[in-house]
Amino acid sequence: MFWSSTSKSLLQPEQEAWQLDCWRWLEDQLSDRLPLADVLLIQPSVLFFPATDAVGHDLVRQIFQQVAKCMRVAPQAFDLVPHDDLPKNARRMSYAAGTYSGRPGGRARITYLPSLANDPAGLVPVLAHEICHGIFRSLKDPPPGGWEMEEFAVELMTVYFGFGIFSANKAFEAAFGKGWRGWLGTWSVRSSGYLSQEQWAFALAVFLKLRGEDPGAAWDWLKPQPQKMLKQSISYIDTNPLLLASLQR
Secondary structure, eight states: OOOOSOOOOSSOHHHHHHHHHHHHHHHHHHTTTSOGGGOOOOOSSTTTSOOOOOOHHHHHHHHHHHHHHHTTOOGGGEEEEEOOOOOTTSOGGGSOSEEEEEOTTSOEEEEEOGGGGGOHHHHHHHHHHHHHHHHHTTOSSOOTTOGGGHHHHHHHHHHHTTOHHHHHHHHHBOOOOSOTTTOOOOOOBOOOSSSOHHHHHHHHHHHHHHHTOOTHHHHTTSOHHHHHHHHHHHHHHHTOTTTTTTTOO
16 A cells, blocks of 8 residues: 555654553553453544534533443543633643543543534544543553653553544644534644654554554544654554564464
C-alpha cells in the first residue's frame, strides 16, 4: 500500500523504551479486564457514535455512554458534570479539558469543559482519558517510572482501549468545525495532551501491529500530519521485527 518509507524512529531512545515497557505493563494489568485481542479500533463514525440531534450536556452524556461502552465500563458508575468553561484570558493548554475524582468504593466524578459539546472529536479522547484515570487507580502495580507517571500511562491506556485515532488527531489539531454528525471541519493547529504527536503516532502503530490490524483502518480517519507519522512508525516497526517480540501474545 504505502508503508515503504524511512525506517527511522520518531522517538528518542528513552521515549521508545518507556513506551514499550508501558505496553507490557498495560497488557499485564488489563488483559483480564479486556484482552487486547478483543479491543476494537474506535473510529469517528456512526458505527461507534450513532447520529443524534442532541446538544449540550445531553450530547456529552450520549458520547460518554458510547465511550464507556467501547471500554466495557458501566457509565452509571460515574457522575458526569460540566465545570467552569475556559476563561477568556486563560491559555487552553493550562486549563483542564476534563477532570477525574473518586475514592475507592465510592462514586467517581468526571467533569468536562462545556464548550467541548461543540467539539465531539475533541471530547471523545478527553472522556476516554478521564475514564482511564478511574481504571488506573484500581490497578495494583505502578507503571514504568512509578505512580508519578500516571498521566502519561493513562494517555497510552486510551490507545490500548482503541481510541488512538482520536488522540493522534487531537494532538495535532483540536478545533473541530462542523459538529457531531459531519465529522469534517476546519481545524486549527495546536498540540494537546501529555504525549507528543510523535508519541501518539508510535503508540497507534504499536496498537495496530499488536492487533494485526490493517493500518488503512486508522489511516482513513487521520489528518495529514498524523498520517505521515503513522506511516513512518509502521515502517520503522516493520524493519525492526524484534521490537514488539516481547509484546506479541
